[in-house]
Amino acid sequence: MDFFNSRIHTWYSFYKRDLPWRNSPNPYFVWLSEIILQQTRVDQGLAYYLRFTEAFPTINDLADASEDQILKLWQGLGYYSRARNLHFTAKVIQKNYNSTFPSDYNSIKSLKGIGDYTAAAISSICFNMEYPAIDGNIYRVLSRYFGIHEPIDTNSGKKVFQKLAKELITGTxxxxxxxxxxxxxxxxxxxxxxxxxxxPLKESCFAHLHQTVSKLPIKQNRTKQRNRYFNYLIIEYQNYTWLRKRTTSDIWKGLFEFPLIEMSEATAIDVILVHEELQKLISQNNATITYVGDWKIHLLSHQRIHYRFIRISLSEEIETAQELIRINKQDIFNFAVPKLLENCIAEYFEN
Ligand code: SF4
Structure with missing residues (x-):
């Protein structure tokens, strides 16, 4: 273990990247970076981190922001509940901890959106406590170097890695x-x-010596993907289009999107045109379908979203369902939307 630690620490002193959250052990910045990096790689996450810290330099600024502002900055990262949890937790810290990040592990872990890994990362980096933070990278390194074949996604496997990681961090x-x-x-x-x-570990790495690098770490559970079929309606009248806000506890809660007819399979356009949801949204008397796009696929961790766009032009303004918001087309760029809509909006609407 001493050999492993010493080689890793030396390697880090030479090769670590210069990242802004490493320059100060401010728990707000470390928390923000860890939550963003759960969603994306460092090269992409850095831009998000800089935008967030510029817009909200302190925890109070984040707490006082509107949810729409935060979701707009988070746009493209996915898992929008993480952004809402950031906001919620900033408010809790403002109210219950006098705007100062708590400094003990249990209080940190009690905050919404902060699990074992993030609590350990903040506790160790900012408060010098010996809590191993085991992310996917660390599972992989430990599994390969020490030749651990316990699945990383089972409770018994996690305990094995936790025990080893705890031994490794002690005294460092x-x-x-x-x-x-x-x-x-x-x-x-x-x-x-x-x-x-x-x-630097190659002489004693189990996976390298046994040619099992590509087999480790082991995962037991393969998650099933759910297929969903989204027919997005781009309704247009003069310079207006319509959006609605997703409010249910489904994916993308709090984000805006075009009116949507969700089906359980890739339905023919004729079926959509007489669908009762469409009748509810708009009266069809003065509506003309001007475009029906091909089906495309957007992958989420557990869902496969099949989607297409249907453009509908209105010859006169109509009463739409209450949930729809009429907006000027050029204002669409101010709304936080799911990533799959970003390209379509850039294509169909001029900024
Ligand atoms: S030798 Fe290869 S598998 Fe082993 S720790 Fe180094 S990079 Fe990873």
Missing amino acids: DPGMHNQALMEFGALQCTPKNPDCRQC
């Missing part, structure tokens, strides 16, 4: 140690085709 600089392991997994011991010949 815990913030540096956790970050060194994460960075090593992100840059050196990568998921696919790691360059083992350049690795």
